[in-house]
Amino acid sequence: MSAASLTSAPDFLVIGAGITGVALAGQLARHGASVTVIEAVQVCGGSTGRSAGGIRQQFSNPLNVTLAQRTVNLVSQLRDEYAGSFEYHQVGYLFLFASRASVRALQAAIAVQNELGVASSWLTPDEAAGMVPGLYLEGVVGATFCPSDGFVDAEALVLTMAREARSYGARFQSGSVMGIDVDEHSVRAVRLKSGETISAGTVVNCTGAWAGKVAALYGATLPITPWRSQCYQLETTRIACDHPMTIDFDNGKTYFHPSGKTILSGTDSGHQVAPSWNVPFDFAGSDPLVRRLVSRFDYFDDASVVGGWSGVLELTPDENPICGWTHFDNLYTIAGFSGHGLSIAPGLAERAAAELVGARPDVDLSPYRLERLSAGTASDLSAERMSMR
Ligand SMILES: Cc1cc2nc3c(=O)[nH]c(=O)nc-3n(C[C@H](O)[C@H](O)[C@H](O)COP(=O)(O)OP(=O)(O)OC[C@H]3O[C@@H](n4cnc5c(N)ncnc54)[C@H](O)[C@@H]3O)c2cc1C
Numbered sequence: 001m002s003a004a005s006l007t008s009a010p011d012f013l014v015i016g017a018g019i020t021g022v023a024l025a026g027q028l029a030r031h032g033a034s035v036t037v038i039e040a041v042q043v044c045g046g047s048t049g050r051s052a053g054g055i056r057q058q059f060s061n062p063l064n065v066t067l068a069q070r071t072v073n074l075v076s077q078l079r080d081e082y083a084g085s086f087e088y089h090q091v092g093y094l095f096l097f098a099s100r101a102s103v104r105a106l107q108a109a110i111a112v113q114n115e116l117g118v119a120s121s122w123l124t125p126d127e128a129a130g131m132v133p134g135l136y137l138e139g140v141v142g143a144t145f146c147p148s149d150g151f152v153d154a155e156a157l158v159l160t161m162a163r164e165a166r167s168y169g170a171r172f173q174s175g176s177v178m179g180i181d182v183d184e185h186s187v188r189a190v191r192l193k194s195g196e197t198i199s200a201g202t203v204v205n206c207t208g209a210w211a212g213k214v215a216a217l218y219g220a221t222l223p224i225t226p227w228r229s230q231c232y233q234l235e236t237t238r239i240a241c242d243h244p245m246t247i248d249f250d251n252g253k254t255y256f257h258p259s260g261k262t263i264l265s266g267t268d269s270g271h272q273v274a275p276s277w278n279v280p281f282d283f284a285g286s287d288p289l290v291r292r293l294v295s296r297f298d299y300f301d302d303a304s305v306v307g308g309w310s311g312v313l314e315l316t317p318d319e320n321p322i323c324g325w326t327h328f329d330n331l332y333t334i335a336g337f338s339g340h341g342l343s344i345a346p347g348l349a350e351r352a353a354a355e356l357v358g359a360r361p362d363v364d365l366s367p368y369r370l371e372r373l374s375a376g377t378a379s380d381l382s383a384e385r386m387s388m389r
Pocket residue numbers: 015016017018019020021038039040041042043044045046047048049050051052053054055175176177178206207208209210214229230231310311312313314334335336337338339340341342343344345
């Protein structure tokens with residue numbers, strides 16, 4: 001055998017061990033399939049480990065709501081089964097809105113969520129103020145709240161999911177995919193930087209912001225734009241520990257939630273970047289953040305930014321994920337969560353795994369197909385209105 005050794009072919013080769021790849025591997029292994037996950041850096045080495053950890057069900061698209069609802073159930077079950085493995089705070093998500101133009105659309109989103117069984121509700125400004133002390137109400141026309149939304153320690157959650165996936169037989173292997181060999185209709189093998197070649201029944205691209213780069217290895221493109229986003233850690237003399245993840249939607253989608261001894265926060269001051277594992281943190285980005293926080297909440301008056309990190313979002317044009325067979329008969333893509341992968345990926349992975357093993361998922365995934373984003377194709381999936389970017 002040449003330097004490139006051919007290892008035994010698993011049923012599924014999942015590229016990427018972020019929340020999507022790990023959740024999918026676990027679900028495929030539960031179906032009895034053999035699964036290998038290839039990861040270039042480490043579990044959670046991409047966007048998942050850089051996220052703010054928010055898991056919410058407040059979306060405008062019914063499919064996003066349904067899958068996020070399932071994520072909440074799956075994460076709650078995992079927390080119970082692996083007690084103490086990760087922190088999950090279901091303190092609710094409070095969205096504050098200042099634009100009258102959005103009210104009708106947001107009330108419609110609440111109706112969609114309620115119809116699907118999510119207990120979200122529309123609040124008056126005064127009701128919102130009762131939840132977040134020190135909130136300046138100027139300009140706020142209303143708010144939405146869902147008590148079972150919250151935030152999680154994303155890395156600890158995904159490491160727990162990986163542990164569970166291994167217990168069902170999934171294998172994790174480190175390696176950077178540098179080449180994908182194809183013939184007219186199918187992927188024949190995946191080549192790693194180490195020189196190893198792996199063939200598999202089906203290859204699944206779960207590489208988030210890198211998904212377009214991986215597609216380029218077989219000469220295709222994916223409409224996923226890598227977009228830098230930052231999380232900031234702030235200290236104030238007053239930290240309220242038990243109030244919800246709060247989002248000042250029409251003020252730069254500025255969010256914050258208490259996280260241990262600091263406050264984790266962010267705002268939409270990002271820009272397009274090349275996908276990278278080492279996007280430098282830009283401290284200057286904290287100026288607009290602090291201005292926006294101070295304009296809405298009194299207890300940020302004495303806040304200081306004490307740290308933070310950068311990561312890369314994976315934006316599709318309508319800010320909904322891509323999920324389905326792409327380009328070849330044995331190639332499937334799940335990527336492009338557009339900043340809400342923690343909320344949607346676990347629920348989606350369960351349904352995608354059913355589709356991949358030839359079962360019929362109990363939810364129609366066709367709105368997420370790549371084809372909806374092709375020029376000239378009519379899509380019945382509307383852009384996600386409750387997007388955080
Ligand atoms: C600052 C920030 C805050 C966020 N906050 C939230 C939030 O509060 N709530 C929420 O729902 N979402 C949030 N997100 C978005 C969320 O992090 C992503 O949607 C989600 O992590 C995507 O998961 P993924 O598994 O698809 O991709 P990733 O986590 O990026 O995983 C992809 C993996 O593929 C690997 N990979 C790439 N190329 C290769 C290759 N050639 N070979 C092998 N492996 C490869 C990478 O190393 C990586 O580990 C945030 C993102 C950022 C950047």
